[in-house]
Amino acid sequence: MKLRLHIHRAYTGGWCADIDDDHDRQPDDPYWCVDRWPTLQDALAAGCQQLANLTTALQETNTLRRLSSYLEPAA
DSSP: OOEEEEEEEOTTSSEEEEEEETTOOSTTSOSEEEEEESSHHHHHHHHHHHHHHHHHHHHHHSOOOOSSOOOOOOO
């Protein structure tokens, strides 16, 4: 499984960060998501820490849950 961290500017200000994989390329159902980080550095640091946490969880359980547990397959 390849996870990727996506960071973008929030419409309301600040930064958003979410983690997705190649099975669902849309950010509507990530494995992790937090918005309104005050700086890009904060969003990046939090996302990297969460990637480390998800990697540990994946090694221990061999499965990860999405936020809504709904999978829309990639086309």
